[in-house]
Amino acid sequence: MPLVPVLAHSQDAQRVNFGIEGDFPPWSSVDSKGEPSGLAIDLIRDFCRREKFDCVINVVSWDSLIPSLTGGKFDAIMNIGINEKRKEVIGFSLPYVISPASFITLKTGTLPSLPDTGTPINVEDKAAAGPILQQLKGILSGKTVGVVRSTSHEQMINAFFGDVTTVRTYPTAPERDLDIKAGRIDIGFDNAVYGASELAKSGNGDLSLSGPLFDGAPLATQVAIG
Template sequence: MVMKHTCNAFGLLSASLLIAVSPLFSTTVEAKDWKSVTIATEGSYEPWNLTRSDGQLDGFEPQLIRNICARIKIECKFVTQDFDGLIPGLRAGKFDVLMDALSITPERQKVIAFSRPYASTPAAFVSVDSKILPKPVGQGALVKLTGDNKTDKQTVDELRKYLKGKTIGIQSGTIYTGFVYDNFKDIATIRAYKTAPEHDLDLVAGRIDVAFDDATYFVSALAKADNKSLGFTGPKIGGSIWGPGEGLGFRTADSDLKAKFDAGIAAALADGTVKSLSEKWFKVDVAP
């Protein structure tokens, strides 16, 4: 209010003093030492993150983030949150960091900030009948998409030919959700689920024909006895369509916190920690 009231000398002097000291005052109020942070994850997206029988979080990301937190000397506390509530909860101040195989996309970057990527993985279709999509050329063949409709048209049209009339399961709110709706909603039925294991259950039960998700998630899911009837169908799909990779999510105002975790991720990539943990949990190096 002082700066708006400039009709007398006292007001002018007060405004001038406030302007002079405001940078120092602002720094004092807003600076955070970040001795501890709350990290939100789904806790059910194995092997990225999972909840053990004793209630403790485990998996590639929890083990990696504990390593990073120790490096940057920050106490990290964990909470679990449904995937579609992660970004709204972060922006509402319920937690400080997101960690859930969160792909870095331009749309998400409009509302939150991302760390440098710590992983980069392809997606894949899985079904009971592995013949729904043509067998890929080469072991685990990868096709790369750019996200540009003209460039990707030939590959997408080939997928559409085989998926016409099918029911596709997808976890809601992921980077893969938009891809499936944008390219197949006019020729297939799409069913969205809150969690990835839910589309696996419906796949085994025959309520959907295929599911689409991260290939590393499916490697773990297919190893479970309940999913022994499932298998990959068609090629794995990677490329720039999924962005630069998976990163941690932050509020845009918390650039100092992001910088700390960026430094920790860089160190974990440089000394082989990311490679070692990804080979442990995914059986392949997913370092970007």
């Protein structure tokens, strides 16, 4: 869906309200001055500069993004993966990035490492991905996996490992990561770029990205349908 024509037909074509989550670095976060920052924030600002829109960036919780869009509070939201269920209620622009997903482990935890680390897999290619998924299923059996709720990552874990694991959901990724570090869950699953960004921070040397890189859901800008 072309984004500019949709936004240009809003009630005030010069002012556009964007909604975005603030706990998804390096895509979007809040800096020490309380200002939104990150790669997706830069994309919004560049888009608004080029199209001469007066844009307001609203940082909100993940759970409130889609309801705020469909309720008319925002004209567009960012950083949500494309999937068929969401297409029923919101429209998507062309993807601006496709990012894989991977597991986040505690080096001294119950699952310090997984096989096939860094190996890209396409879960639609059953012949190639099947043996890898089956091996992971055996390793993850009986374990607790942490994901951010209502995300494509939650859907993926439930689809491939939900019958052998306990899936624990969190409002934000940092809350999940604290439970990994504290040993309250065995492993996390999230966007690999987010994971690499967090692991590079001071104090996170006890965490690692492990296991294969799962084909990720394309990230796009979303607008309400109707």
